[in-house]
Amino acid sequence: MSLNNTNNPPLESYRSGPDDRGHFGIFGGRFVAETLMPLILELEAAYAEAKNSTSFQADFDYYAAHYIGRPSPLYFAERLTEHLGGAKIYFKRDELNHTGAHKINNTLGQILLAKRMGKTRIIAETGAGQHGVATATVCALFDLPCVVYMGATDIERQAPNVFRMKLLGAEVIPVTSGTGTLKDAMNDALRDWVANVEDTFYIIGTVAGPHPYPMMVRDFQSVIGVETREQIELAEGRLPDALVACIGGGSNAMGLFHPFLDEKVRIIGVEAGGLGVNTDKHAASLTGGHPGVLHGNRTYLLQNDDGQITDAHSISAGLDYPGIGPEHAWLHDQGRVEYVSVTDEEALEAFQLCCRTEGIIPALEPAHALAHVVKLAPEMDREQILVMNLCGRGDKDIFAIAESLGVKI
């Protein structure tokens, strides 16, 4: 079942969502237990207040500049451009952020809000560990205790990140319920939150969950797209022709896309196709799923006919989630953003290409975006401009990649 309809008449603006109930069309919402509902409303009010506060914005800008290292460069990937022989390729280099990925843009924003709300304890879920590390980092910086829920399966796959979180003072709790992956970590984080409502702030890592999270995380990550607009204007004197970003939950993509949604820019999100979207081993919720309700929002989900959530698969632990942010689901149905998928194998090839041609070891997540760039750029004219979000560095992935390539390290 697909509700995709690319014949929708264009809207005046694609940037006006969500409505006051947190809906993007039929997607989004607040599907949470009553115990959490008063907190969700409190959070919504606190965020609305903070958003319009100059001191909140000033704090965010200060730490973004001096702690994260923003703005991240917009880099012309000249050798890759020559190699592919088409559009000029730029990388938005969010892998150069402190902690090595875009995740910290969001954790910074949320912890500033948590402080403002007087919360004294932070919880988070993590899949690959990038969001967990980014959360543990800001918790150390702002001196708040931090508990990170992580699937037992993922803990085995991502030992270096588990150690990083512990070094930063976080408590990492292995999640064995369900299948022991990211969705189960999110279930357990919600269970913790429901039991510790008074003092605890839940820092969700992607543009999903109950309203206001999808909006709030998007706003914090939009720093990526806002900078990109300024930087490409400076470099090329105009907007790009195409944007490409990878999508698990979709926070780096939404951050890049959102400031461009009302411009004449082709926008493409790349899902993780795993072993192929025609197999049962992939994480492409838009391509292979259909609308449902999980983790507080309605969105596209991998599920069976009975509405039971099925396991996602991707070589990249960060894309290994059976859902996607509700705003992406809406942009998909509106036909405003194109969503495609690439396989594990294609991502691995693109990963190696990036290492050799640009001297950059990317994370497996943006390697998916790059795999699509490899297909797309040669089809575009040499005068055209393509921006890809290089949202994370690949140090964390070298063990998984070595294993996939049959190398022992």
Next chain:
Amino acid sequence: MSDNTTDRVASTFSRLSKEHRAGLVTFITAGDPNLQTSLEILQRLPSAGADIIEIGMPFSDPMADGPAIQAASLRSLANGGSLRATLEMVRAFREKNQTTPLILMGYFNPIYQYGTTQFVNDAANAGVDGLIMVDLPPEEDDELCDPARTAGLHWIRLVTPTTNESRLSDVLANSSGFVYYVSIAGITGTQSAAAASIEKAVHHIKAKSDLPVAVGFGIKTREQVKEIGNIAEGVVVGSAIVNEIEQNLDPNGQPKAHLVESVISLVRSLATDSV
């Protein structure tokens, strides 16, 4: 609308009131540990002392439930459990029992996939009396609450320790049948609340609503059943029963010979003091 003209929930609470006792509300997950055993347990619950039965609709990601009830869901799903099978169980139960209220409890996604309108009609026709939906707060009433009430199903809302004064009226607004007071801010099967705090909360609800109140979460022993039974019209026991099922599985997850008997005698022991 189902063909039953009597309101089984209302008549049950009215009978309990005449008997000057609180009702025992028992919870099992449909299809746990398998469909046949689960139906056997369900059919024997009323005579063991269950006044109202909550049937959990199995879901892969029950995020408001503790490990016991999540494990029950997964056992069910691994052995043929589904929303369709849950409704089949209700139909089979109703062939022999026309009086004990059956309340389906669970999460929205399986119902959303089934088709909301189709579901409320099929549920009412099968003999379901009401719904408790964990992940549908009043803010999402148009999703299922409105169609369910139109189809003649009770909409039983959860009130929690975090439900503040201003929300309580909204939460009670579209409630019917009874009100389920979640006695702890937390998940099922964990800690228990102090009777004094429960009593205060129940009085608070009663000041704003004429509906009977049932109290659940963290109630495991007959002493607790008795204590809460002095405060509220209904006492819900869930995880303790589900745990009893789990403890009567062999290492391969197959039910041991005395599983049904063990579960039924547990329920009987819980009911003893509330009668």
